[in-house]
Amino acid sequence: MFNIGDEVSVLDEAIDGVVVKVEKDQITIETTDKFMMTYFVKELIKINKTSNLDYFNSSSNLDKIKLDIQLSRKQIELHKKLEKVERGIPEFDLHIEKLVKNKNGLSNYDILNLQAETAKRHVEFAIKNRIPKIVFIHGVGEGILKAELDFMLKRYEQISFQDANYQKYGLGATEVYIKQNTSK
Structure with a gap:
């Protein structure tokens, strides 16, 4: 054993x-x-x-895992497509602990401004580099950061947004879609 x-x-x-x-x-x-x-x-x-998550992250290990359920060829192809799409979506955690080493001395106003400016930089970068979708992780809290994000995102004509996948993020994330302008 x-x-x-x-x-x-x-x-x-x-x-x-x-x-x-x-x-x-x-x-x-x-x-x-x-x-x-x-x-x-x-x-x-x-x-x-x-039980080690890194084991599953390696695509070569995924091939070695034997599934009890037989999947059809169509289901396998769809799963691979979705996996490729989901793997490339940039996620940005806006929790203040992820943005600064030490938040001591920062007022709530300073923290919110730092989070909003960080989100704005990421949106501008995504637009400039034609990234079609990004995710902001803002947490649930009192909803102040989410409200600030919504206000900021509404100012962009080429952006639409919605709550992110509940199963993956719970209620604490927003998906941002950047509509690509094909004519220049």
Whole structure:
């Protein structure tokens, strides 16, 4: 069941490690803190590589995962198209913690202005570089930043916007679509 090199987690404790020794019903692990500890088999659970999100992000690993459900060729092609489209959409997190190292000394007015100016720069960049869609993550909060974003975005004729995908972002994001002018 357990092999040397397997990543494991200890049940009922916040300890993870790698199996270094297997003896009957006892397993010795090296914890992430470099301690050697021995547990009974029933106290450990193997951490599958598939629980690591980076494993799924690699397209080569996606091909290796065997699906229990057989998909039709049409469904597979549609999934690949959607994956390509969704992968290239720029997302910008406007939470103040993502914009500055230290927010101490900034008033609410300063924070809102910084967030709005950041959003405006991203919109201008998207228009200039003909990026068709961007997403702003603003959070739910009291709705002040969202209202400011809506006010700013309404000033652009070539822009339409809506709440972003609820399943992916909840209520805290806005999708911005830039209509491309084909005639110059």
